[in-house]
Amino acid sequence: MMNLHAIETEGAAFRLIGTSVLSYRFIVPHDELLCVGDLLKIQDGVKGLAFFGKVTDILHDCNFADPKWDTRPYTRQFYQMGEDVFLGVDAVPLGYLDREKKFRRPNTIPAKFSQVSVATADDLGFLRGLMGEIEVGVMKTGQGVLEGVPVALHARVMAQHMGVFATTGMGKSNFMKVFSASCMREKQFGLLIVDPHGEYAAGGRSSTGESTKGLIHYTAGRDGLAVFTISDENVKKYSFSRLRLEYDDVRASDLNLLFDHSDAQRDVLELLEDVNGAELIGFFQETDFETFDPAKEATYPKNHKATAEHLRGFHPGTLKVIARHVQILTRTNAAFLKPSGSAIEEIVDALEENRVVLIDIPKMGERSELFALSVITRRIMQRHREWGVAREEEPPQVLIAIEEAQRVLGAGGRRTQIFREAAMEGRKFGVGLCVVTQQPKNIDPRVLAQLNTFVVMGLGDRGDRDIVASSAKQDLSRMDTEIQTLDTGEAVISTLKIPFPVSTRIHLFDEYIARLNRERRSSLDEGLHRGFS
Numbered sequence: 001m002m003n004l005h006a007i008e009t010e011g012a013a014f015r016l017i018g019t020s021v022l023s024y025r026f027i028v029p030h031d032e033l034l035c036v037g038d039l040l041k042i043q044d045g046v047k048g049l050a051f052f053g054k055v056t057d058i059l060h061d062c063n064f065a066d067p068k069w070d071t072r073p074y075t076r077q078f079y080q081m082g083e084d085v086f087l088g089v090d091a092v093p094l095g096y097l098d099r100e101k102k103f104r105r106p107n108t109i110p111a112k113f114s115q116v117s118v119a120t121a122d123d124l125g126f127l128r129g130l131m132g133e134i135e136v137g138v139m140k141t142g143q144g145v146l147e148g149v150p151v152a153l154h155a156r157v158m159a160q161h162m163g164v165f166a167t168t169g170m171g172k173s174n175f176m177k178v179f180s181a182s183c184m185r186e187k188q189f190g191l192l193i194v195d196p197h198g199e200y201a202a203g204g205r206s207s208t209g210e211s212t213k214g215l216i217h218y219t220a221g222r223d224g225l226a227v228f229t230i231s232d233e234n235v236k237k238y239s240f241s242r243l244r245l246e247y248d249d250v251r252a253s254d255l256n257l258l259f260d261h262s263d264a265q266r267d268v269l270e271l272l273e274d275v276n277g278a279e280l281i282g283f284f285q286e287t288d289f290e291t292f293d294p295a296k297e298a299t300y301p302k303n304h305k306a307t308a309e310h311l312r313g314f315h316p317g318t319l320k321v322i323a324r325h326v327q328i329l330t331r332t333n334a335a336f337l338k339p340s341g342s343a344i345e346e347i348v349d350a351l352e353e354n355r356v357v358l359i360d361i362p363k364m365g366e367r368s369e370l371f372a373l374s375v376i377t378r379r380i381m382q383r384h385r386e387w388g389v390a391r392e393e394e395p396p397q398v399l400i401a402i403e404e405a406q407r408v409l410g411a412g413g414r415r416t417q418i419f420r421e422a423a424m425e426g427r428k429f430g431v432g433l434c435v436v437t438q439q440p441k442n443i444d445p446r447v448l449a450q451l452n453t454f455v456v457m458g459l460g461d462r463g464d465r466d467i468v469a470s471s472a473k474q475d476l477s478r479m480d481t482e483i484q485t486l487d488t489g490e491a492v493i494s495t496l497k498i499p500f501p502v503s504t505r506i507h508l509f510d511e512y513i514a515r516l517n518r519e520r521r522s523s524l525d526e527g528l529h530r531g532f533s
């Protein structure tokens with residue numbers, strides 16, 4: 001018979017008592033402080049393997065058979081029976097290091113009574129080798145952070161679409177800026193962000209009112225950034241490029257994205273999809289729809305004959321509505337939409353040079369944001385498709401951020417075709433989407449199924465958490481308690497090439513870029529000292 005007293009207790013905090021390949025349980029003294037989310041190392045001395053787990057639940061437990069022992073009159077005495085009263089801890093397995101120090105999925109179980117301890121940064125040092133290039137924060141445990149273990153996404157995975165899910169005020173803007181700064185630093189793919197509030201480029205106010213810095217303050221990474229703005233002041237002050245789009249960049253489907261249309265109006269726009277933008281806008285601006293009759297050439301300008309002939313059989317009222325929408329489109333976007341002169345090729349070039357491209361349109365509103373995003377996305381998709389035909393080598397990678405993505409990627413929205421195309425086939429051409437939303441349950445599940453990276457920053461709503469957990473490629477269901485208790489600036493990240501979902505404390509942007517600027521300065525100083533070779 002096994003002699004339990006013979007087990008070495010020196011240095012061993014706790015011992016594993018069960019239960020299966022997919023679930024660990026151990027007990028700790030009743031006064032021990034452990035938290036949900038704490039990372040554990042389970043050293044299997046019998047097989048020579050190191051297992052890792054994460055605390056998912058902690059409960060009161062004891063050795064007494066009587067279920068009411070703790071409410072009996074002499075309860076106080078029981079507290080002196082320290083060894084019979086303890087905490088039971090449940091943990092989820094993360095994986096294990098085999099004898100060759102290779103990290104494996106948890107397909108076996110540690111020996112009974114293996115030694116369990118809270119993992120240190122040294123224990124988890126091997127994770128550094130599994131991380132990617134795009135640093136976003138440090139690994140978090142239930143009680144704090146593991147300073148030596150940065151969390152960094154793999155650049156190659158980014159064209160396979162990512163989702164950022166955050167309730168308002170949980171630190172989504174901060175995350176996007178930290179992510180962008182790391183993209184500027186690494187320059188491994190292009191990142192497009194349309195910024196309707198003008199906060200990402202030069203900074204502004206956070207949702208709680210403090211002033212924050214912007215991407216231009218990451219001076220050491222400045223050549224990884226291109227900003228296209230409508231603001232004269234910013235062109236002068238920061239030498240940003242001017243944002244210009246021209247009529248020919250527009251397609252009929254852009255109107256579908258911005259306005260609600262009847263079936264007949266949608267039919268008109270579908271028929272006109274291949275008509276170039278200048279012709280489309282010219283036709284609707286120059287034709288009088290009170291008298292328009294496609295069968296009578298005298299009722300429309302001669303140069304629009306081909307377009308007019310498409311429109312036989314449509315009611316003039318239908319065309320009038322579209323003419324009005326064309327007028328609203330050109331007027332409301334007049335700050336950057338002109339008959340000719342477009343910066344779109346420069347924008348796509350900057351993305352192909354693997355820079356972060358910010359489209360800075362302060363105070364322009366939602367329609368302008370979506371319009372600019374749709375026009376640029378279409379051009380990116382077009383270029384990348386052409387690339388596939390014309391050249392042997394792979395196209396460059398581009399990631400397109402879509403904030404409040406439920407607006408354009410909701411279930412059943414046929415009006416937002418270009419974003420759906422990017423979601424469904426973009427990865428073949430190196431085009432990824434970064435879907436940012438507070439309401440994942442309002443995103444088309446087919447789009448969610450395409451995402452390979454999930455950044456979850458606190459979701460209060462059970463429906464939202466369930467849909468995220470069921471769409472992620474790694475099992476997030478066991479992390480539900482942790483996701484519910486995430487604080488501002490904390491995230492659970494599930495992505496390809498990092499073997500388990502990692503809880504992360506996202507860097508605070510201002511501190512992160514201060515560090516990156518310092519690192520660059522000190523490496524320059526060192527270079528000057530030693531000479532560059």
Ligand SMILES: Nc1ncnc2c1ncn2[C@@H]1O[C@H](COP(=O)(O)OP(=O)(O)OP(=O)(O)O)[C@@H](O)[C@H]1O
Nearest residue numbers: 168169170171172173174206207208489506507508
């Ligand atoms: N990683 C972090 N560490 C510490 N504080 C953070 C972190 N991220 C965000 N915060 C703080 O939380 C507050 C809200 O952050 P932020 O503006 O990024 O939220 P948000 O989710 O973008 O809000 P909204 O959706 O309203 O725009 C800010 O005061 C910011 O300083």
